[in-house]
Amino acid sequence: MSTFIGKYEAKADVKGRIFIPSTYRKLLPDGERERVVMQKDAENDCLVIYPESVWNIKLNDFKSKLDEWNSTDQLLLMQFVSEAEWLDIDSQGRVLITKKNLQQIGIENSEVLFVGMIDRFAIWSKARYEQVKMSSTDFAALLRERMMKPQTH
Numbered sequence: 001m002s003t004f005i006g007k008y009e010a011k012a013d014v015k016g017r018i019f020i021p022s023t024y025r026k027l028l029p030d031g032e033r034e035r036v037v038m039q040k041d042a043e044n045d046c047l048v049i050y051p052e053s054v055w056n057i058k059l060n061d062f063k064s065k066l067d068e069w070n071s072t073d074q075l076l077l078m079q080f081v082s083e084a085e086w087l088d089i090d091s092q093g094r095v096l097i098t099k100k101n102l103q104q105i106g107i108e109n110s111e112v113l114f115v116g117m118i119d120r121f122a123i124w125s126k127a128r129y130e131q132v133k134m135s136s137t138d139f140a141a142l143l144r145e146r147m148m149k150p151q152t153h
Contacts, residue, residue, distance in 0.1 A: 003027070003118055004118060004120065004121040005118070006116050007116070020049075032051045037084055038084065040104060045124070097123070
């Protein structure tokens with residue numbers, strides 16, 4: 001499995017084309033370097049980019065938690081899938097993101113930040129990411145809380 005880590009700055013051109021960092025492109029599995037799946041994050045102002053194989057695993061896992069005869073579950077599935085889209089990666093390593101998608105995540109000037117998420121990566125407005133990321137103190141406290149093993153008596 002690929003491990004997307006780190007942060008990389010990039011710029012969107014006037015047409016909305018953005019170079020995927022070469023570090024991330026090299027981590028895309030063989031046979032999956034020509035297109036990826038993009039989805040607007042449900043809670044954060046960012047776009048999440050999945051290699052196709054990771055997207056398929058996520059989608060199958062999500063679908064397995066739903067009841068195909070439940071109308072609410074069906075609407076949830078439809079909205080989840082309909083808000084995803086294929087992005088082709090051109091020969092120069094760029095993806096084209098619509099102005100609508102860029103505006104949804106607050107990219108107004110062209111400053112983009114790629115943020116690794118282990119099996120996928122996110123595209124943020126650099127300014128928006130800086131606004132929402134945790135302070136060092138909060139990050140350390142939450143990390144300590146999540147990583148502590150429950151005490152057994």
